[in-house]
Amino acid sequence: MATKKRIFCNREFYHIVLKGVDGKSLFLDNKDRYRMIHNMFVFNDSKDCVSTIRHCKNLTKKIEKYCRQNLVVIHAFCLMSNHIHLMLEQKKENGISRFMLKLGAGYASYFNAKYNRTGHLFQGRFKSVWVNDDDQLAVLFAYIHTNPISIICPNWKENGIKDLNKTKKFIEKYKWSSYADYLGGKNFPSLTQREFMLSDKNKKQWKKFVNDWIEYKADVFEKHFWNVNEKDYLLE
Secondary structure: OOOOOOOOOOOOEEEEEEEEHHHOOOOOOHHHHHHHHHHHHHOOOOOOOHHHHHHOOOHHHHHOOOOOOOOEEEEEEEEOOOEEEEEEEEOOOOHHHHHHHHHHHHHHHHHHHHOOOOOOOEOOOOEEEEEOOHHHHHHHHHHHHHOOHHHHOOOHHHHOOOOHHHHHHHHHHEOOEOHHHHOOOOOOOOOOOOHHHHHHOOHHHHHHHHHHHHHHHHOOOOOOOOOOOHHHOEOO
8 A cells, every 4th residue: 555645844843853773772883873964964965976975075064164054953962873853844845854864764774784684764654743732742852851861861751750950961062963953062063053942942941941830740750770781972
């Protein structure tokens, strides 16, 4: 049966989730994570950038030198071990579909070549949810940027958080999301456009919103285990 075509509207916001097949990891080291960051930047363009990806050592600086025609606006992102969260606004007709097709195909080609594997890397089509109001947009912002809590605290919404302050600091310094840039850091500033979200709340207000959201979710929790090598996930 043919797959039903999804319609995305320009200037509308969407929560996009891309998952690894059978829950398998998409990133086996930090080089893989950097590759995905670079691919998200490079493939967000109406032009074909495959040759650039293959030959540029410093992708971001190289690509910034020519005029880009972005397919989407990336407002927020988070890389997890076996899935990716994106907050996208479509800028051009079919922009989200084109961007995700290029992103998925490009990264899968890189990953399969690097690890000498074949077959699908991603679990079918990406998931998408239309964001229909400002309240949902704010919750999505918090949801995306608090996803890394599960790295240090598996099932935290069910089992609890032992050290709330340490947990907040962890997501603030988590390298593989856009949260550090929203708080004024210089992590991957070229990848996201933050003006729209910061026009609603400044960085201090967003930090408070996210912290309040964590506290609300963690209000009845009691236990927590730290069993992860944090240096792979935090800003230097």
